[in-house]
Amino acid sequence: MEEDVKILIINPNSDEEMTQAIQKGADGYTRGDFDAVCVSTPGGPKYIETYEDMALAAPGMMELVRRHEKEYDAFIIACHCDPNIELLKEITKKPVVGIGESSMKLASMLGHRFSVVSIGTHSIPNKEAVIRKYHLEGYLASVRASDDSGCGYNEAAMLTEIARKAVDEDMAEVIVLGCAGMAGLDKDMQDELGVPVIDGVVSALMIAGGLVRHGLSTSKVRRYSPEY
Amino acid sequence: MEEDVKILIINPNSDEEMTQAIQKGADGYTRGDFDAVCVSTPGGPKYIETYEDMALAAPGMMELVRRHEKEYDAFIIACHCDPNIELLKEITKKPVVGIGESSMKLASMLGHRFSVVSIGTHSIPNKEAVIRKYHLEGYLASVRASDDSGCGYNEAAMLTEIARKAVDEDMAEVIVLGCAGMAGLDKDMQDELGVPVIDGVVSALMIAGGLVRHGLSTSKVRRYSPEY
Amino acid sequence: MEEDVKILIINPNSDEEMTQAIQKGADGYTRGDFDAVCVSTPGGPKYIETYEDMALAAPGMMELVRRHEKEYDAFIIACHCDPNIELLKEITKKPVVGIGESSMKLASMLGHRFSVVSIGTHSIPNKEAVIRKYHLEGYLASVRASDDSGCGYNEAAMLTEIARKAVDEDMAEVIVLGCAGMAGLDKDMQDELGVPVIDGVVSALMIAGGLVRHGLSTSKVRRYSPEY
């Protein structure tokens, strides 16, 4: 039945390499049972790091949603800071799922506290602001980041080490991968760490798939209504 | 692929009629794509209303999980107060999903605030305590309850009226059905109200199905470890 | 001395009538002692009501800040939802003051709780989200809105009536005007209500003027640094 479900995964940046990594991670979850297609954002920045990057991604993200609204059943924002999520929830009646929101709310169901592993200390306050937006401060053990910037996605060893400190020193019981580009690292890290490691794209596919299957979507009654 | 997923839905009470209603609701979601079997709890109380009811359900719920641990891939607690959820998360390595936790966290992704509709004013403080346990106070519009007690499941009109007050007067944007026995009412209520209405069993199936599919489960590192 | 201070007030929308109303309100505060110039946002939407409106305003607001960065000492965002405030704080080293943030934090210094008066019930959840972003929930009496939408700025009587209910029924001790277009209504409302009524543009001018005078601005150490 689910062969009919079609989900568009929006990589808010324009990095094709990351888009492919996300696609590969998604394929590992969908295994052909339903369609999940990852696309880069036209006109999007190279990476999503700053607030300006998020603003630059907005027009292309809107365009993608509007162009594909009929074709797809749900949209996923594949950047862990969920850029422009309120905007997309507003402009379409189809479900919109952020990988940040879905991964962290899922993490809150699997252990006492979670830690987010990230790249660059610059990202820590930004992630804290997002965590607060989702009312998840009480579930947070820590945001831990490497010192280097640039969303890297082949740095499993370093992330595992950071995550281990979160588990041992910050009392984290669940690890959340804080970048869409870390797709595919979850299984190995989970095996090494012995705690659940949550990939954002996978968690978003779970939620989006379920919403589509049952005909649920964003409430249009006030906050996310496009008409005032 | 998902034909292999097998989920046991535990109705913590011993009311066969409610078990059947839950089964029917679950079937509406699974549509034969994966197995979800609802069973009553041996030795469970007629209904889950009081803390004593929850305590009386515990031995039977533990027995069900232990007897069926190899056979099933995940367990769902089909009572909106999620009785004994910490206990079940602790005693099995398989995922345990409460319909209260999953429905309300899902609701928090679909609108600014949600209201829970429930039966009997007695249930309001108990639900507030559960909502606080899940750190969801900031997403709550209200808990609204009819005056009559007894978990009723054919009272669509009354619940719709209560829900409408929540939407209009309490600024709720999403409605959460506050009893497993309300299974099957969501679609009609959603049509009438014009806002998402979330059924607990359906939301738990979404989460449990996704967790099984990706090999995620409760962290065993400290809080939910059975070994001290 | 302050004749040298130059502040650019950015009206995020393109409505010249509102820009003039804001300018007039600003002039009432600056009284020629320092420069405060209000401009409409090139390419901005007619009004700022939806998240899309905020996104549409972003490019023009960035352009204004970058074009005028040398010329002006501080920037004010003259829309009570402070659209794109993190973005502007990031892209310039000059102070950026939102009328929402400054008016509500000022209100928190003048009484036990404040209420925001606004236009359209649609705006209530959006304002609640902003209030939470600024950690001001504990100071909030209520957000009260008229039923009609469209940011109106000659509706003193209606706003006074709404504000009176906030004071009498919600225990508000201070009123915050929830729209830049309400500039100039504060004095009359204050006289009628007998409680402080705070205009956003005025409060932003107070803060921005002080910051410039003492050489203070946004921290560039992590969250609002443009360089990752």
Added chain:
Amino acid sequence: MEEDVKILIINPNSDEEMTQAIQKGADGYTRGDFDAVCVSTPGGPKYIETYEDMALAAPGMMELVRRHEKEYDAFIIACHCDPNIELLKEITKKPVVGIGESSMKLASMLGHRFSVVSIGTHSIPNKEAVIRKYHLEGYLASVRASDDSGCGYNEAAMLTEIARKAVDEDMAEVIVLGCAGMAGLDKDMQDELGVPVIDGVVSALMIAGGLVRHGLSTSKVRRYSPEY
């Protein structure tokens, strides 16, 4: 006058040695002025460490309360995680006091923040959940635990060392003993540490004794009413 007051202290486990330690601690407080009798829970687990231990203790605890309801004026739960406290508050009209709740709320009256000293890092998240349940997060300096598990009650030196770190490094001003079995250690630790050290059983006797004396007990109006 108080010779008539009779309090039953329920040790939720079946360890007679701990029951005797609790009795001894209680005697040190009552000094014959009123009756406080500690009993082990029939069918209770050896220790209360896991959620399963708490569930296993429930039937015996209910039985004790029901069997002795006429005979005793109040019931104390003598385990610092207050197992089944909502259940006991519900099934009897007599006061029910948990040593966790009473010790930590008392601690909040004696200093800026308190720390709980405990056995085994496994207990830390569980205690944090209890502290949150009692709305005491804002008063918490830390939960500090030894690495070894097993509720030990002759380990004064180790606990004193842990507590000293809480005072010096976590800014605790009051220490709460996190296990009923630590009864009797408070005075020596207090002398060594120079800050108040609170024993759970003693604090529960204070509260329970006062409630009985003045005829106060649990509200039966909704949450803790056994009738729905």
Added chain:
Amino acid sequence: MEEDVKILIINPNSDEEMTQAIQKGADGYTRGDFDAVCVSTPGGPKYIETYEDMALAAPGMMELVRRHEKEYDAFIIACHCDPNIELLKEITKKPVVGIGESSMKLASMLGHRFSVVSIGTHSIPNKEAVIRKYHLEGYLASVRASDDSGCGYNEAAMLTEIARKAVDEDMAEVIVLGCAGMAGLDKDMQDELGVPVIDGVVSALMIAGGLVRHGLSTSKVRRYSPEY
């Protein structure tokens, strides 16, 4: 044994009639088993209503504590806003118990939420500030006040009516008397309302008596140390 315990109840105002009402209420609790003496504050204001009243009471309260420090084992502040409680906790090593803090923390142990009944709407924000100071917002149903000011103490019928609204409309499960002068009204109100009604002086005597009995007092390690 307790005949040796001596507690000084400080009425922060100079109203002898209220001092006698408090003494009578205290006698009803102590019943000769221990000494509890209520005194008016020399130089204190007629009533404690404003912040100035609290400041005016401070010198006399300090004088009482210092003059009687050797003679008494504990001090109670018999005004529900606990005026100068940090000050008194700082200047003496003996326990200091406020009737506001003790009554509301006790109330939090007896039901899901409590309401405070008070005199005059002016008192509502002041009480809210105190409730927040004690981290009790999450336990609060409401502060309800009559419209008339002046701390009245023979207005049982009016207070009962206010309290009933708190129970019925605000979901309060416990009532806290919000003025020391209401001493003696608790029992009749409790009988009429069917929920626990807590008198501040009685609750403070419970706590103070217990602290003295067990040799506990304010931590002197930092916040309440008189030496910097």
Added chain:
Amino acid sequence: MEEDVKILIINPNSDEEMTQAIQKGADGYTRGDFDAVCVSTPGGPKYIETYEDMALAAPGMMELVRRHEKEYDAFIIACHCDPNIELLKEITKKPVVGIGESSMKLASMLGHRFSVVSIGTHSIPNKEAVIRKYHLEGYLASVRASDDSGCGYNEAAMLTEIARKAVDEDMAEVIVLGCAGMAGLDKDMQDELGVPVIDGVVSALMIAGGLVRHGLSTSKVRRYSPEY
């Protein structure tokens, strides 16, 4: 125009040396454009460190406000713990601005989190209590204090070192000087640290000047009304 604005800065202690340091710091901000006069408090303690110090300062502070109410347009409390701020807000209709409240609320507008640098670990809990009073916990990185007590005001190097740890280890993005006597240190520290450093007196002058200019003051509707 502003030559007419007259602000009285109340140093709650009687230390003339500190009064002069504050005056000098104020002059650096006002630069002759408006009047800001700092006076010591008659009968005030040598320093404000303890709660007793705050109580001892109250009569003199009230006297200053009442004696100068007609002469001055606003009052500033120049001690970072804002002693007796509710009292002063109540007794005058003119604006009252605390340097603690204004500096920390201003800090919250300039970065993700702020740290307060202070003197003596004793001050940490007291400052935490004030920060909570102002609902600023969510903006706090840390309160960092030197070990020595005594409000020192020529200890720039030590404070800079403490502040640097706050920035590097606690993720502070803004530094708040935690003592009025630190006036004048902000600029040098800011240059060394590379983050905004906020002086309390300067921030209070910004706010007070703006309030006077626009005719805003404390709400007199309930909490700060002197008449009950």
